[in-house]
Structures are given as structure tokens and as C-alpha cells.
Amino acid sequence: MDRLLPVPAALDDAAADALAAQYAYPAGLTAPYVRVNFVSSVDGAVTVDGRSGGLGSAADRRVFGVLRELCDVVLVGAGTARAEDYRGARKPGRGRDTPPPIAVVTGSAGVNPKSRLLTDTAVPPIVLTLRTAPATRLEALADAGAEVVPLDRLTPDALLAELGRRGLYRVLCEGGPTLHGQLHAADAVDELCLTLSPLLAGGDSGRIAHGPAGATPRPMTLVHALHEDGTLLLRYARAAGR
Numbered sequence: 001m002d003r004l005l006p007v008p009a010a011l012d013d014a015a016a017d018a019l020a021a022q023y024a025y026p027a028g029l030t031a032p033y034v035r036v037n038f039v040s041s042v043d044g045a046v047t048v049d050g051r052s053g054g055l056g057s058a059a060d061r062r063v064f065g066v067l068r069e070l071c072d073v074v075l076v077g078a079g080t081a082r083a084e085d086y087r088g089a090r091k092p093g094r095g096r097d098t099p100p101p102i103a104v105v106t107g108s109a110g111v112n113p114k115s116r117l118l119t120d121t122a123v124p125p126i127v128l129t130l131r132t133a134p135a136t137r138l139e140a141l142a143d144a145g146a147e148v149v150p151l152d153r154l155t156p157d158a159l160l161a162e163l164g165r166r167g168l169y170r171v172l173c174e175g176g177p178t179l180h181g182q183l184h185a186a187d188a189v190d191e192l193c194l195t196l197s198p199l200l201a202g203g204d205s206g207r208i209a210h211g212p213a214g215a216t217p218r219p220m221t222l223v224h225a226l227h228e229d230g231t232l233l234l235r236y237a238r239a240a241g242r
């Protein structure tokens with residue numbers, strides 16, 4: 001892998017620390033910091049045949065893994081957890097004995113208690129849901145081992161307040177586009193890690209954010225650009241002072 005920006009250099013990412021250093025979260029966080037990670041084709045498609053797998057590359061998978069090692073929690077919308085048949089993260093986080101929990105956002109508590117999220121995980125998933133969700137679903141998820149958190153609302157501020165209460169400050173949001181669109185609309189995205197895959201996907205796929213019309217564009221700064229085999233791995237952060 002090569003670094004193109006800020007200073008061109010070959011990156012020996014076989015030494016996992018080299019890649020981890022590129023993606024370090026800001027030090028001394030005292031509140032949730034939201035990093036969003038997506039892979040997209042160069043024509044902006046977020047899926048091929050309804051899933052992201054067809055867009056990935058070896059470089060993207062390595063960065064995906066390192067981002068998980070660096071975070072305190074993986075935040076994901078239920079649409080993504082269902083489409084991608086999510087299971088628990090496998091590798092322990094850096095400086096921790098256990099992997100980060102997966103926190104799923106679902107207004108309907110529409111997560112199958114028999115899905116891999118519950119059955120194939122080293123730590124209980126956190127289900128961020130609404131008090132108005134069907135009680136039978138909430139009970140079934142709790143019985144299956146989930147930490148069920150019924151909230152009055154699932155707005156970004158409510159979600160992040162809940163994670164912050166647990167000391168889960170290094171947030172890695174793995175999408176999907178609906179959740180990302182809501183985070184964007186609330187100006188809650190601190191950072192975007194975007195893999196651009198050298199593919200023209202065409203088709204009817206959506207893009208990486210889908211939210212309410214009239215959203216305000218947010219200026220971002222390119223922190224680094226990595227390259228391997230035609231894949232670009234871009235890290236953007238909220239522009240200073242915004």
C-alpha cells in the first residue's frame with residue numbers, strides 16, 4: 001500500500017501498527033466522535049446486488065479490520081445488519097481483551113434473535129430501539145442475549161448520548177446510507193473513511209448517504225489518501241472550525 005497524501009510514502013501495513021497510526025482517533029476524547037466508513041464504486045454505487053461485498057478489495061478489508069480494532073463500538077443501522085447478515089466483531093480491540101460490541105439501530109426491533117448478530121458474537125450486541133417497539137420482540141432479543149436499550153427517540157443526539165453514557169467514545173458507524181443520512185442531517189459526522197473501488201457499477205444502487213431533502217453540505221478536509229491496486233482509501237475529517 002502507498003500513501004499519496006499528506007506525504008508520499010510506502011506504507012508497510014503488514015506491520016499492522018502502520019495502518020493503525022494512519023487511522024488513530026483523536027486523543028483524549030470526552031464525548032462520542034463519529035467516524036463513518038463506507039466503500040463505494042467510482043460511480044458512487046454503495047452496493048452490487050444489494051450488498052457491499054462486491055465492492056471490496058483486499059486493501060479495503062484490511063482497513064475495515066483496523067477501523068474495528070480502533071473503535072469502542074460499531075454503530076450500524078438494522079437495514080445493513082440484515083442485508084449483510086452481521087455477526088459480532090471477532091478481533092479484540094486495541095488495548096482491550098474483547099472485540100467492540102455492535103450497536104444496531106432499529107425502530108421496529110426488527111432484528112432476528114436467531115441471526116448471527118446474536119448467535120455468533122463474543123460480546124452481547126446493543127440493540128438501540130424505541131420504547132414503542134413490539135414488547136415481544138424486545139423480550140425475544142433480551143432472551144437471546146442482546147442488551148436491549150429502548151429509548152424515547154432514535155435521533156443522532158439520543159443515540160450518541162446513550163453511547164457516551166457507556167464511555168463508548170470512539171464510534172465507528174458502518175452505515176448504512178439511511179443512518180448516515182440522519183447523522184449528516186444532525187451534523188454528527190466527524191469523519192468519513194471512504195474506499196473508492198475501481199469499478200463502474202451502474203445499476204440502481206443508492207449512494208453512501210440518504211437523508212431528508214435540503215440537507216446542508218458540510219466542508220471536509222482530506223486527512224490522508226492511501227492507494228493499492230487502483231483502490232483509493234480516503235480519510236476525510238470535519239473541516240477545522242466547523
Ligand SMILES: NC(=O)c1ccc[n+]([C@@H]2O[C@H](COP(=O)([O-])OP(=O)(O)OC[C@H]3O[C@@H](n4cnc5c(N)ncnc54)[C@H](OP(=O)(O)O)[C@@H]3O)[C@@H](O)[C@H]2O)c1
Binds near residue numbers: 045051106110
Ligand atoms: N458500501 C458500503 O460500505 C455499505 C455500508 C453499509 C450498508 N450498505 C448497504 O446499504 C443497504 C442498507 O441500506 P439502509 O439505508 O437500509 O441501511 P441502514 O441505515 O443500515 O438501515 C436502515 C434501518 O435502520 C433502522 N434505523 C436507522 N436509523 C433509524 C432511526 N433513526 N430510527 C429508527 N430506525 C432507524 C431502521 O430499521 P427498522 O426497519 O428495523 O426499524 C431502518 O429501516 C444494504 O444493501 C447494505 O448492503 C453498504
